[in-house]
Amino acid sequence: MTAVTGNILNTQTHILKIELEPNDTQQLANLCGLHNDHLKLIENRMNVIIRNRSNQFQLAGEQNRVRAAANLLESLYLEAASTELSPEMIHLHLQESGIEELEQQTQQDSEGAADSIVTLRTPKGTIKPRGPNQQRYVRTVLTNDINFGVGPAGTGKTYLAVACAVEALTNDEVRRILLVRPAVEAGEKLGFLPGDLSQKVDPYLRPLYDALYEMLGFEQVARLIEKNVIEVAPLAYMRGRTLNNAFIILDESQNTTREQMKMFLTRIGFGSTAVITGDVTQIDLPKGQKSGLVHVLDVLGDVDGIGVTRFESKDVVRHPMVQRIVEAYDKHETEARIQEDAERKARAEARMKAQAEAIAQNTQQAQPVKDSSDHE
Structure with a gap:
């Protein structure tokens, strides 16, 4: 050069x-x-x-x-x-x-970061996190028992969580992998659907399956599921269980309620690692119900031993158009939020002004009328 x-x-x-x-x-x-x-x-x-x-x-x-x-x-x-x-x-x-x-x-700084690049090894190949934020995310998962990956679709948060789980299973660091997802579309009430549990929740866990097939191969995944080494379940089925020596992935966690998120986190036992992924801009819960992901980030964001990685539109690793779409939505939602806040403030000021005027008018009407005879 x-x-x-x-x-x-x-x-x-x-x-x-x-x-x-x-x-x-x-x-x-x-x-x-x-x-x-x-x-x-x-x-x-x-x-x-x-x-x-x-x-x-x-x-x-x-x-x-x-x-x-x-x-x-x-x-x-x-x-x-x-x-x-x-x-x-x-x-x-x-x-x-x-x-x-x-x-x-x-x-x-860039050269220093390059010296500590993390790679994940799976039976079907080596996976290298792309970009500084994905690198930080993987390092966080490898060093903390409970981890949150929060950000838009296409940033690799779920895919890399599966890669970490596969590597941990391959290295005998855990005995099994659990894939969990809230089935909001079915209202968590899956009993009326045909088929066994796996068939009922398969549509909701397809992205996780796709990643497993890529890293382990279809036949190996099928064998591990048959032996319950890989287990799939809706979030509602976690109640009452204690999960030891497992790598647990809760995907689409923005669609959990506060009670469900607390229930899930208290299931984690000794020797286990949990990764909770979600996008707080894609909440499908009934209107007025606060997301368990949003709530838990407020409650546990500063607790030692819990890792939080936040992804942005710049971290999207799909087609470049996806990144531009995410950025456009972020801009629109930010502007809408600013306008809504301004309108709410204006309404509050109008109410306060009206109340002040009403109090002043009532006070004026309540004042006694002086009788001129008092001065005679």
Whole structure:
């Protein structure tokens, strides 16, 4: 790498030149994408300028962004030798690079974080959390008995919880995995549905099953369920049980009531780890009923031994459009909340003013009328 500092458009700009080896035309075309779409995506997301001639690249921008972009190009070029790159893969690598935190962290902070990257090993492959927040989330799960992963869909909170559970089971750290989810759509009353318990709750646990199949394989998952090593159950069936030496995942926990959340947390026994995931913006409880997830975060947020990781739209690792959708909804809900608060305040002030006027009028009417004869 060759680095120089220049002045472009009166802005202090760092210029970095790199040469990617080997100089392979097909590999370079795979890296750059059709019409350089991959390079344009990296430019837009990382706020840098990328120019290349064959395998020689020149990057310009802020120093920390330029170095991060250069590292990303080198990583993608290695992958381009054996894998057909796509915009989705570029997006995932961008998330992994931690670009959203570049403005808040020095380059030394980024290098220090890279030294402690956590990976999860499952029978079907190694899973590497993408981005700083996913890394923090996994570290938190590995070091705390009770953990909360809170944030929008697509941030990997449930998928990584399953990966942690599979690794713990594979390493004999726990004896079984329990997958739990509140069946709000059925009002927690599953008795009228056809089939056994597993068949009744399968539709609600499908995302968890999909992750298990990917990490263990379909046949192995089926065997473990048959042996009750992996157990699926609706939240209502947890009452009265004590769960020892287990890895327990409560998904969609925003749809628990306060009583259900307390009941679930008090089921956790010795040698167990619990991960509670949810999105507080997607509550399906009846109107007026407070979410158990919202309540428990207020109650237990500062308790030692309980880990809380909050994800944001920038942590979404699905299609880039999903991230923009989440951000748009967040903005709309924030504006609606501000307007609602302002209207509530205005109504309260109007009531107080009306009450003050009524009191003043009543006071005036209650004053005695003076008789002129008193002065005679």
